[in-house]
Amino acid sequence: GENVEQHPSTLSVQEGDSAVIKCTYSDSASNYFPWYKQELGKRPQLIIDIRSNVGEKKDQRIAVTLNKTAKHFSLHITETQPEDSAVYFCAALGTSGSARQLTFGSGTQLTVLP
Amino acid sequence: NAGVTQTPKFQVLKTGQSMTLQCAQDMNHEYMSWYRQDPGMGLRLIHYSVGAGITDQGEVPNGYNVSRSTTEDFPLRLLSAAPSQTSVYFCASSYSKTVNTEAFFGQGTRLTVV
Numbered sequence: 001g002e003n004v005e006q007h008p009s010t011l012s013v014q015e016g017d018s019a020v021i022k023c024t025y026s027d028s029a030s031n032y033f034p035w036y037k038q039e040l041g042k043r044p045q046l047i048i049d050i051r052s053n054v055g056e057k058k059d060q061r062i063a064v065t066l067n068k069t070a071k072h073f074s075l076h077i078t079e080t081q082p083e084d085s086a087v088y089f090c091a092a093l094g095t096s097g098s099a100r101q102l103t104f105g106s107g108t109q110l111t112v113l114p
Numbered sequence: 115n116a117g118v119t120q121t122p123k124f125q126v127l128k129t130g131q132s133m134t135l136q137c138a139q140d141m142n143h144e145y146m147s148w149y150r151q152d153p154g155m156g157l158r159l160i161h162y163s164v165g166a167g168i169t170d171q172g173e174v175p176n177g178y179n180v181s182r183s184t185t186e187d188f189p190l191r192l193l194s195a196a197p198s199q200t201s202v203y204f205c206a207s208s209y210s211k212t213v214n215t216e217a218f219f220g221q222g223t224r225l226t227v228v
Binding site for chain 2 (some may be wrong): 032043044045049
């Protein structure tokens with residue numbers, strides 16, 4: 001099955017700086033890569049996703065890049081703000097059983113320091 | 115617009131007790147799933163369903179049962195609770211069984227087994 005590794009596990013940045021979180025995946029058939037943000041005590045929520053037919057996608061201060069050859073994808077947050085502090089999860093859609101399954105990375109705790 | 119609703123939010127069980135975590139969605143989604151979230155391990159898939167009457171195992175299915183008698187409901191049963199099942203449980207649904215669309219999560223159930 002799919003295996004997703006995420007780094008770093010914790011990340012502290014100064015407000016206004018950029019943050020980068022990296023993930024690698026193992027299943028070359030995976031073609032959908034979402035990122036979820038989870039604030040303390042809340043449910044995970046989708047912030048951006050990318051499909052394998054594109055290399056980069058942007059949404060305001062958030063961007064995701066995908067390198068299919070190397071099987072890695074990254075989340076970039078620019079001009080970080082205190083409200084960006086949360087746990088971020090990457091995921092990859094692999095194939096197993098009768099349907100496809102999302103496999104999540106272990107998460108990155110991002111802290112934006114004022 | 116309720117989305118995905120989980121009950122209860124908190125539960126304490128004694129070892130050996132059984133219980134059912136409830137999950138309901140009102141978005142007519144085909145795909146529903148259960149994850150458990152443990153510190154440093156991300157979200158791990160327990161069971162999933164691609165439609166009424168169809169269920170399959172995820173990464174960590176042992177000790178859990180599911181059924182899907184309707185499109186809306188996907189309960190998770192713990193037959194004989196063990197301390198290793200102490201975790202936060204999330205139910206999620208997606209529009210398509212191919213899962214390459216946003217997963218909507220419930221608010222989570224924090225389960226403690228003593």
